[in-house]
Amino acid sequence: GDSVTQMEGPVTLSEEAFLTINCTYTATGYPSLFWYVQYPGEGLQLLLKATKADDKGSNKGFEATYRKETTSFHLEKGSVQVSDSAVYFCALSDQGYSTLTFGKGTMLLVSP
Amino acid sequence: NAGVMQNPRHLVRRRGQEARLRCSPMKGHSHVYWYRQLPEEGLKFMVYLQKENIIDESGMPKERFSAEFPKEGPSILRIQQVVRGDSAAYFCASSPSTKTEKLFFGSGTQLSVL
Numbered sequence: 045g046d047s048v049t050q051m052e053g054p055v056t057l058s059e060e061a062f063l064t065i066n067c068t069y070t071a072t073g074y075p076s077l078f079w080y081v082q083y084p085g086e087g088l089q090l091l092l093k094a095t096k097a098d099d100k101g102s103n104k105g106f107e108a109t110y111r112k113e114t115t116s117f118h119l120e121k122g123s124v125q126v127s128d129s130a131v132y133f134c135a136l137s138d139q140g141y142s143t144l145t146f147g148k149g150t151m152l153l154v155s156p
Numbered sequence: 157n158a159g160v161m162q163n164p165r166h167l168v169r170r171r172g173q174e175a176r177l178r179c180s181p182m183k184g185h186s187h188v189y190w191y192r193q194l195p196e197e198g199l200k201f202m203v204y205l206q207k208e209n210i211i212d213e214s215g216m217p218k219e220r221f222s223a224e225f226p227k228e229g230p231s232i233l234r235i236q237q238v239v240r241g242d243s244a245a246y247f248c249a250s251s252p253s254t255k256t257e258k259l260f261f262g263s264g265t266q267l268s269v270l
């Protein structure tokens with residue numbers, strides 16, 4: 045079955061540091077890939093997505109590139125802010141509708 | 157436009173009791189999804205409903221769990237005779253269509269079984 049593996053957290057960084065959160069997947073078809081973010085006390089929000097190989101999703105300074113050859117979708121940001129502190133979930137959709145398979149989530153803590 | 161509303165935020169039940177979790181989708185959304193997050197696990201799909209219909213319940217445990225999305229009112233996830241292993245965060249999401257980028261999540265209900 046489909047699965048998503050992402051790096052364990054928490055990831056602790058200082059403000060303006062470079063961020064990478066690794067995500068790899070296993071899927072039978074050609075999935076769409078997503079990053080969701082969950083701020084404390086809130087629901088998950090779509091951060092960015094990519095629907096085919098070599099697509100790059102980007103939003104709010106975050107980027108991720110769909111790498112079919114390495115089955116990866118790593119999340120990056122060049123300079124993190126304290127307000128980026130949240131839990132980040134990598135996910136894939138391999139169905140005709142919005143059924144998502146999620147990773148376990150990675151907590152990011154950014155200190156001033 | 158209010159977001160996806162889930163209530164209660166926290167629910168405490170003793171073993172053997174029933175738990176009812178409610179989800180009011182965003183206005184205009186007729187597709188509802190329920191996910192469960194066990195401790196140290198990612199979110200797991202449970203069930204997908206459209207108004208008055210269950211479309212996919214492949215992630216639902218076969219016993220004690222049921223879901224509905226009536227013509228009027230919120231979607232309900234019902235867990236009968238709860239056990240400690242049911243303790244988890246339950247998230248609801250809604251969308252106006254099947255497109256994943258239009259999916260919006262609620263803040264979740266944390267169920268604790270004593």
